[in-house]
Amino acid sequence: MLFIDPLFLFAVLPLAICLFYVFGTLCGPSAALGVIVVTSAIFYAPYGALPFSILAGSLCVNLAIGLGLSSARFVSPAIRQLLLTGGLVFNFLLLGAFKYFDQIAALVAPMAGPILGVVIPAGISFYTFHQAVFLLDAFKRQEDVGKFLAGADGAGGKLSVFTRYAAFVALFPQLIIGPITYMSEFSPQALRPGFGRLRWVDLQVGVTLVIVGLFKKLVLADNLSTLVSPTFAGASTNLPISSNDAIMAIAGYFFQLYFDFSGYSDIALGIARCFSIRLPINFDSPLRASGIVDWYRRWHITLTRVIALFVFTPLSLWGTRYAAQRGYKGWKRRAFGAWLPFLLNFQIIALWHAAKGTFALFGLFHGLWYVLETEVKASKTFKAYRARTSDRFRGLTGMAISTLPLMLSLALFRSDSVNAFGKLVASVGNFAPPEIGQVDGNPRGWLKIAIAAFIVYLLPNIYEVLRNYRPGIVTYENRSTAVAILRVAWRPNLVWGLYLGGLAIVAFTYLNIPAPFLYAGF
Amino acid sequence: MNPLSNFVRSASSNNRTASWILRVLDSGRGFLPVISVVWALATAAYVFVGFADPYEIRFVKNTVRLADHPYPEKIVPRLLPxxxxxxxxxxxxxxSTSVGYTPVMLRQAFRGIERPINLSFGCAGLDFFALAFPRLEASHTLKRFVINLDATFIKGCTAGFGNLLDMRFYNETWSQPVPDFSVEGIDVAVRVLRTGVLDRPAWQPRFEDRVEGHEDSVPPITASANAMQALTRAANIAHASGTDAPEFPCSDIPSLNALVIPAVRRMAARGVQIDFIAPPYSLANYSYASVMKQGSDGGGDFFVKVMALRRCVMEATSGVPHIQLHVFDTDFSITGDLNNYKDPIHLLQYDVYKKIAMRIAGGGDLLTPSKWPDFQQALKAGIDQYRP
Incomplete structure (x- = not known):
């Protein structure tokens, strides 16, 4: 199912919320988690029997390994290391087999056709990382993991632990496209004594996030897609594209991807909050980032931190040690301790989406930019500049410098091939009169982009609006760059009810458009 | 502090009514009831559309009639059930090349036909044809089946170019039982319940307004100097038309042998009259498509593909009772006159569509194996000699 399926919005979700609180109140937190697991199964079932079986199998294997790692019986470090390695290999092999095997085979032998020939199981990229982090936490014998997996004795205990674990991994608001949650974030909430008892504020904050997310996805992102899809398709099939259409498509995709993906995350956080669970915030006004470093503190935050955990941190540690052992100083030391880890980190982030040339180039560009920016920011010149300028000035200047490269890199990300991207960018200079068969320009295109830009650059994001009600878990503290006078604070009152009710009505009128979330393909 | 709260506080000290209104607006009790009402109304509308089922995708009612005028193209793919x-x-x-046939025109052209429907829409491709043939084959009321041999029979429609087919209407997955739920869907459902006629939403323009009398509002391609220059440029390039290219094998059009031919043979055996039409592209299009649209679906070896569709259908159906293939490519009063076209492919004028419909109904312009060499020769000569 998708969050925008009417059956989900009008039947499954309300029913699940009711049952969650009824069972939570009458039978306790375990029963409430059981409702979440059953709802997640219903939510995931339409993706097919094979993806469902893979998810179920992955849950069982990871839980078994997690129990082993956190168990007091396994004290030998070698056995524990073996368990962890085995678990990680299992997860990444599973991901590789179903996500990358056919993609790489297609790159090697394009005419041979798919070998496995199966559709990538929905959410596999996300639940793989989710569980890999869990195994690391279990390996470190984190207190939260121990508490969460406690009481696995007997059939009843095992069922109870499985239910808790399945609720943690397969929690339907985050199952398909994240955000990727850590056990230390989930466990304290699910294990609190009052879990499953109704708190009105959870519902109020939750529906607010859901409605704002639906509006961003259905009204803003999907309307921008009419500027984007025909032009990008035209670039792939060699149709002539005017300068106007090319610019609108590049700018349009910049905003569309943000509204689409952050809209999804808002809905995810909102639905989870309706079940009394706070998820980590995944987007924090990324289009207002002052540079690439700031961008990754604001864009798809939960992926950034997971990849940093698995790739950057160990590589950086290894590189620093390696450079120290050889007595490297200056740029050589930085090359091993930071530059190479950065480049690999961003390559992994890019290829995590799919094994494609455009993604590899996207990752390389972001990696090089990241290296360059960190070097510039470490320079004496920049430090002097920082001392004599305000944060606000530097933020605005950085934003002005970063926006175009970010737009272009996301256009590369969206393009079917590097050639198509080249054609699109070259079309920016195509001022010739329209030809027959030329992709039609959208007469209201600039108005749509202007509205999107107004929302993105001037209005506070929903987490700022809900700031008094802790709408989600904050990973990185970012300074607000919204216009102060527009930085209103939400309250669960009639005015906000009417306003959000209006947004919901507008969003519902777009529910019939068959446009899945852009990130659902990853 | 919320600006509204500040406002409430300052206003309440001045005016009692204003302060009461503002206090109500700021009250904590109104939030969830308002949202709940919106949600409940949307849910009720969803259930209503689900049971009204205006497009008959959930229940077979046999009581819904189609309107007597063309539908907006977006709606057409949903009319199949x-x-x-x-x-x-x-x-x-x-x-797209057969979108211009209207029900009124078809009723006038084909005697004895009372309830015609045109299921053509822009970029209709193999996915839609695969849905349509089995369903239409099962129809007990179908007397005549006109199949327009669009280029999409060969390669389908390129995604991203406005494929109007919404597969949710045909997927029958339990998680999307009411794909027709929308504001339009509510309107259509109300109209079906009230009148029994499945019509377009009230606020959408009648499509025939864009066909009948269309020539007044949309200019022919000849009115565009830029377009005419492009066509002339293409026509002046030697061998651009591709008429001397090697033949395209029928085996490269799997949709014909796998889907179309077996279905029409079975239908013809039951007495349904099958008319294949070869859409009359302008003579200017062949050079233009080959030169200007290299690499795109409609470009490259356009001539040989188009000819292959005609030849393969002709060979597969030759001599089968109740199956005919009509071609108009060599009627140069149509294909050689760009005033008939809005672009190099699509006819513009209602009268031309009507003329073609009348000739199909009269059994004219048939292509048979014995006529093939002359037809091919005449079309090649027409294309090669043509200059816009």
């Missing part, structure tokens, strides 16, 4: 189940006696199936 009603067309197949509820008594259509003539169906036109094709893509």
């Amino acid at each position: 009603v067309a197949a189940q509820d008594g259509a006696d003539l169906v036109v199936l094709g893509a």
Whole structure:
């Protein structure tokens, strides 16, 4: 199912919320988690029997390994290391087999056709990382993991632990496209004594996030897609594209991807909050980032931190040690301790989406930019500049410098091939009169982009609006760059009810458009 | 502090009514009831559309009639169940080049036909044809089936170019039981319940307004100097038309042998009259498509593909009772006059569509194996000699 399926919005979700609180109140937190697991199964079932079986199998294997790692019986470090390695290999092999095997085979032998020939199981990229982090936490014998997996004795205990674990991994608001949650974030909430008892504020904050997310996805992102899809398709099939259409498509995709993906995350956080669970915030006004470093503190935050955990941190540690052992100083030391880890980190982030040339180039560009920016920011010149300028000035200047490269890199990300991207960018200079068969320009295109830009650059994001009600878990503290006078604070009152009710009505009128979330393909 | 709260506080000290209104607006009790009402109304509308089922995708009712005028192209792909189940006696199936046939025109052209429907829409491709043939084959009321041999029979429609087919209407997955839920869907459902006629939403323009009398509002391609220059440029390039290219094998059009031919043979055996039409592209299009649209679906070896569709259908159906193939490519009063076209492919004028419909109904312009060499020769000569 998708969050925008009417059956989900009008039947499954309300029913699940009711049952969650009824069972939570009458039978306790375990029963409430059981409702979440059953709802997640219903939510995931339409993706097919094979993806469902893979998810179920992955849950069982990871839980078994997690129990082993956190168990007091396994004290030998070698056995524990073996368990962890085995678990990680299992997860990444599973991901590789179903996500990358056919993609790489297609790159090697394009005419041979798919070998496995199966559709990538929905959410596999996300639940793989989710569980890999869990195994690391279990390996470190984190207190939260121990508490969460406690009481696995007997059939009843095992069922109870499985239910808790399945609720943690397969929690339907985050199952398909994240955000990727850590056990230390989930466990304290699910294990609190009052879990499953109704708190009105959870519902109020939750529906607010859901409605704002639906509006961003259905009204803003999907309307921008009419500027984007025909032009990008035209670039792939060699149709002539005017300068106007090319610019609108590049700018349009910049905003569309943000509204689409952050809209999804808002809905995810909102639905989870309706079940009394706070998820980590995944987007924090990324289009207002002052540079690439700031961008990754604001864009798809939960992926950034997971990849940093698995790739950057160990590589950086290894590189620093390696450079120290050889007595490297200056740029050589930085090359091993930071530059190479950065480049690999961003390559992994890019290829995590799919094994494609455009993604590899996207990752390389972001990696090089990241290296360059960190070097510039470490320079004496920049430090002097920082001392004599305000944060606000530097933020605005950085934003002005970063926006175009970010737009272009996301256009590369969206393009079917590097050639198509080249054609699109070259079309920016195509001022010739329209030809027959030329992709039609959208007469209201600039108005749509202007509205999107107004929302993105001037209005506070929903987490700022809900700031008094802790709408989600904050990973990185970012300074607000919204216009102060527009930085209103939400309250669960009639005015906000009417306003959000209006947004919901507008969003519902777009529910019939068959446009899945852009990130659902990853 | 919320600005509204500040405002409430300052206003309440001045005016009692204003302060009461503002206090109500700021009250904590109103939030969830308002949202709940919106949600409940949307849910009620969803349930209503689900049971009204205006497009007959959940229940077979046999009581819904189709309107007597063309539908907006976006709606057309959804009409298939009603067309197949509820008594259509003539169906036109094709893509953008057959969109211009209206029910009134078809009724006038084909004697004895009372409930015609045109299921053509822009970029209709193999996915839609694969849905349409089995359903139409099962229809007990179908007397005549007109199949427009659009280029999409060869390669389908390129995604991203406005494929109007919404597969949710045909997927029958339990998680999307009411794909027709929308503001339009509510309107259509109300109208079906009130009148029994499946019509377009009230606020959408009648499509025939864009066909009948269309020539007044949309200029022919000849009115565009830029377009004419492009066509002239293409026509002046030697061998650009591709008429001397090697033949395209029928085996490269799997949709014909796998889907179309077996279905029409079975239908013809039951007495349904099958008319294949070769859409008359302008003579200017062949050079233009080959030169200007290299690499795109409609470009490259356009001539050989188009000819292959005609030849393969002719060979597969030759001598089969109730199956005919009509071609108009060598009627240069149509294909050689760009005033008839809005672009190099699509006819513009209502009268031309009507003329073609009358000639199909009269059994004219048939292509048979014995006529093939002359037809091919005449078309090649026409294309090669043509200059815009």
